[in-house]
Amino acid sequence: MKRHLVILARAPQTGRVKRRLGNEIGMAEAARFYRRLLDDQIRRMTRDPRWTVWLFVTPDTSLDDPAWRLVPVSRRKPQKQGDLGRRMKRPFLTLPAGPVVLVGSDIPAMRQHHIARAFALLGGHDLVFGPARDGGFWLVGARRxxxxxxxxFKGVRWSTATVLADTLAGLPRQVTTALADTLDDVDDADALRRLSP
Structure with a gap:
């Protein structure tokens, strides 16, 4: 059965991406950083034959953005309306059969082995989550x-330190879950400094 890797991405437009980071280092520099990170992530993940990469992008009108050039147009989808939970749920409900792993587009340490491990965990679990140190998660996968x-994703207090705990607490007891590797996204200058040697 085919494996599907979904990257949830925002078009790298100055002033529309990494705004918290932009308030600290400048909006243009934050957009350049995000563009490089996104390009590197897409390039790395599309080279791996173990899964098919899909992009779910926002704004919905950005399907032809040059940032997505490494992914065929047929595998670019709009995120559409709704809160983050609703937008994350959409790929799980609409993609062809097979396990799905969904990640953000700003995880500098993410490598193919992290994704492969998440898919392996789905072999014995309904859902897998990749925790982040801030209490959220950078990855969610479903065996389907x-x-x-x-x-x-119902009742989750987004952008708080309880995102993962809220998500897990809302699941029925019969749903089996596993935790993948802990990685972090880059939201602010402190996170950016932690990446530097």
Whole structure:
């Protein structure tokens, strides 16, 4: 069965990406940083034959953005409307059969072995999450052999230190979960400094 890797991405437009980081280092520099990070992530992940890469992008009108050039147009989809939970749930409900792993577009340490491990964990679990040190998660995956829990992402207090805990607490007891590697996204200058040697 085919494996699907979804990258949830925002078109790298100055002033529309990494705004918290931009307030500290300048909007143009934050957009350049995000563009490089996004390009590197897409390039690395599309080279791996173990999965098919899909981009779910925002704004919905950016499907032809040059940032997506490494992914065929047929595998670029709009995120559409809704809160983050609703937008993350959409790929799990609409992609062809097979396990799905969804990641953000700003995870500098993410490598193919992290994704391969998440897919391996789905071999014995319904859902997999990649925790982040800030209490959120950088990855969510679903085996999709039975319907996704209706409660997935309901009642989650987004952009707080309880995102992962809220998500797990809202799942039915019969849903099996596993935790993948802990990685972090880059939201602010402190996170950016932690990346520097």
């Amino acid at each position: 052999v039975r319907p996704l829990p209706r409660s997935l």
